[in-house]
Amino acid sequence: MGIQSSVVTVLWVWSALAWQRLCSGSYQRYNISPGFQGSQMDWIDNGGIFLLSNSSNFGFGFVTNSPADTTAFLLAVIHQSSTTIVWTANRDSPVAHSDDFVFDTDGNAYLRSSGAAVWSTNTSGQGATGMLLQDSGNLVVLGSAGPLWQSFSHPTDTLLSGQTFVEGMVLVSKPNAQNLSYHLGIVSGSSGGSDLMLYVDFQPPQPYWSMQQENRKIDNKIGGDLHSGALVSNSWNFYDQKGSLLWQFVIGVGGGGGESDANVTWAAVLGNDGFISFYSLQSGGPSIPSSIKIPRDSCDTPEPCSPYYICYSGTRCQCPAVLSSDPNCNPNIVSPCSSNTAYTLASVDDGVGYFATNFISPSFKVNLTGCKEACMGNCSCLALFFDDSSRNCFLFDQIGSFRQQSASNKSTYLSYIKIASNGSGGLSPVQDGNGSSGGKHFVIIIIICLVTASVIAALIYFAIRIHRRKRLPAEPSQGSSEEDNFLESISGMPIRFSYRELQTATDNFSVKLGQGGFGSVYLGKLPDGTQVAVKKLEGIGQGKKEFRAEVSIIGSIHHIHLVKLRGFCAEGTHRLLAYEYMAKGSLDRWIFQNNNGHGQLDWDQRFSIAVGTAKGLAYLHEDCDSKIVHCDIKPENVLLDDNFLSKVSDFGLAKLMTREQSHVFTTLRGTRGYLAPEWITSYAISEKSDVYSFGMVLLEIIGGRKNFDPSESSEKAHFPSYAFKKLEEGRLKEIFDDRLKYDDKDGRVEATIKVALWCIQEDLSLRPSMTKVVQMLEGLSDVPQPPMSSQVGFRLYANVFKSTSTEEGTSSGPSDCNSDAFLSAVRLSGPR
Known part of the structure; x- marks a missing residue:
C-alpha cells in the first residue's frame, strides 16, 4: 500500500511539472492570476509574449531592446500586428532572458533581475485579484473594487x-x-x-x-x-x-x-x-x-542641426560667420565657471532666433547693454537673445540649434554667443576680395598693433609699480605679512586697493549707506566712474577671520544674481571690501507697506525678483566648487540694481560643505523670523535651511507684509500660519497683497504661493531643492498641493517666535546662537 501511494505521488508531481512546462509555451489570454511567474526563456516560442488582449491586438511580455541586441529584453506592451511597442516597464534597465516577471500571491507585480526588482506596480497587500490586458492596450492590475494600477496612468513615450x-x-x-x-x-x-x-x-x-x-x-x-x-x-x-x-x-x-x-x-x-x-x-x-x-517644422525642434548651427527651412544647416573658422562650428567653451579663459560676446548673423524664447519668461527686462553685462557677469551664460522691441533679455546656459526666421516673420532679436576673447572660439580675420594677400596684410597690421599695445602696457605697468613702491607703508608685522601671503595665494582674487585709494573713492567715507553686521557701508566712486559700496570693517581683533572668509569665497564667485566683490583692501590694520553698488537698495525697502516713500513693486517685478533670488541660491547650493549654505536669507540681504534685478548678498561667512556632505552644524547665525525650525532643535543645518528662509521671504514678497505683525488680528499676526489656514480652506489668493493688480488667469500667483508653502515645511526632507524651486517658479515643473503637516508645527513655532521677537516682529538683527550647538561668530553683511 505504501509503495502504491509513493508511485501515485511521483506520477502526480511529474504530471504537474509536465503540465506547467506545457503551459509555459502557451498564451495566457486576457487574465493572469497572482502566483504567476516566468522569464523570456519560458515563452521563447511565442516571441516572449505571455498575455494577450481579448481581441489579440495587443500582447504583453518580453521583447528585445533593439534588433541589433538579442540579449537584452524589455517587459512591454506591443501592438501585435505592427510589433509597435506602446508601453515599457523597464526601458532604462533591460534584463536578461533568464530574469523573471513575477505576479506574486501578495498582489504585487514586478520584474526581477539578479535578485533585485527593477520595476514594480507597488500593489502589495491591496487585494489584487488578477492582471489583464485590455483591448485598448491598457495593462491593468485589478482589485475587487476596480483597477489598483494601470499602464495608462504611467505612460512612457506613447499615448x-x-x-x-x-x-x-x-x-x-x-x-x-x-x-x-x-x-x-x-x-x-x-x-x-x-x-x-x-x-x-x-x-x-x-x-x-x-x-x-x-x-x-x-x-x-x-x-x-x-x-x-x-x-x-x-x-x-x-x-x-x-x-x-x-x-x-x-x-x-x-x-x-x-x-x-x-x-x-x-x-x-x-x-x-x-x-x-x-x-x-x-x-x-x-x-x-x-x-x-x-x-x-524641424527647425522648431531643439537640435535639428548641431549646437550653434543655424537651421534653415528644410533642415539646411549652416555655421554662423562668427564661428566659421572652427571646423566644428563650436566656441569650444568647456566648464566656463572653472576656466581662467577670458570671454567676450560675439554677434550672430542677422535674423537669427532661438526656439525657446517664444515659450519662457525673459530673464529680465533691460536695455541691450544691461543684457550683455548680465551674461558676462554670469559665468554659466553661453548665449543671450535680446528683443529690441520689448527689451526682453533671455540668458541661456545651454544652447541647441539656432534658426533663421522667414522673411515674413523677421525676428527683432539680437543674438550673441560667448566666445574666447583671444579668438580661439572661432573669431578670425575675414579675408578681403584679393584672397590670401589681403589676409596677410591684415595679420601684419594685427601683429604691429599687438606689439605696440604690449610695449605701452609694459611702460604703464612699470610706472605703476614704481609709483606704488614709493607709497608703501612701513615694514609690516609678522602677522600682517602672514596674511598678505595668504591673500596673494588666492587665485582669481578681486582688485586689491590701497587704503588711500578707497578713502579717496568714498570722499573720506562721507556718504554712509548703512550699517552692516560688523562695519559700516559707504558709497564710493572709482577713478573709472564705477560706483561701489565700500564696507569698512571695524574691530580687527575678530574681523581678520571674517575678512579672510569673505574675500576667499565671494572673490571666486560670479553669478548674475549674486552681489559681486569688486575689490578689497588689506593694508596694515585696515580691512575694507568694495562691492558692486546696488542703486535700489535692499528688497525690504520696496515690498512692505510702510516703505518710506519708495514706489510699489508690481507683480511682474516681484515675481522676477523671487526667481532671481532663487537662482542665486541654487547657484550657491549646486554650482559652486563647494556647496555654500547662506544661513541668513532675508529681504535685507536681497539687493536690487537700477533695473530691479535681484542679487543675494552677505554670503561671505556661509559654511562650505563638500558635495558628499548633506548636513553640517554651522557656526553662523541667522535672523529671527526667517530661521528654519532646525535652528531651535537638535537637527543639523543644511542647504534646506536656506530653502526654508527663502520660503519665508517669498511669503513676504507675495503678501507685501512681514511674517509677524502684532498690529494684525490674532489670526493674521503670524503670516505663515495664516497662509496654511487659507491653503486648507482653498482660498490661497487671499494671501496675496491686495494692493497688487494681476490677471486672474495668471497661474504664477497660486503656483508661487504653493512653492512658498513647500519651502517652509517643518520636515526638511519635504522641502524642495532650490534648483527644483526655480523650475517650479518658471513653470518647468508642476507644483503639487503642499502637505498640511506643517500647520500644527507652525503654530508651535509661531509661539516660540513671538516669545523671542521684538516689537518690530521680524527684526533684521541676528539671533543669538551662542549655545553649545551653535558657536558664536561675527556676521558680515553685504552692502546695503
Missing part, C-alpha cells in the same frame, strides 16, 4: 486612443545620439494658465512647443485651464477640469486609410528627434503614419 493624459503625467522620449531626451507634459505656461508643452532636458529644461501657440488647433472654448487630453477618433482633444472641450488637434488628415473610423487605434509617439508623430494601428496590419507632426 493610445482612449488614454487620458492628465496633469502630472509626462511622456519621455528615448535618448538620442547626443543623450538628449524630450518631454511632454501639462505645465504652467509663460502667459499664465496650464498648457501642453514639449521641452528638452537641457539644464534647466527648455520648452520648444506649446499647444496654446499651435495655429493648427481648433478652439472650441475661450478661457479655461487645460487639465487633460485624449486621442478620440481622428483628433487629439483637450479638456478643462470640468470636462469641457477646449481644443481639438486633427491628426488623421492625409494619414492613410481609416482616418475617420472611430474604431481605429491611434498612437501619439514622442520620438528621440523631438517630434510627436501619429500612427494608425490597424487590426491585423502594419501601423500607418499620419502626415501630421508636432511641431510642424
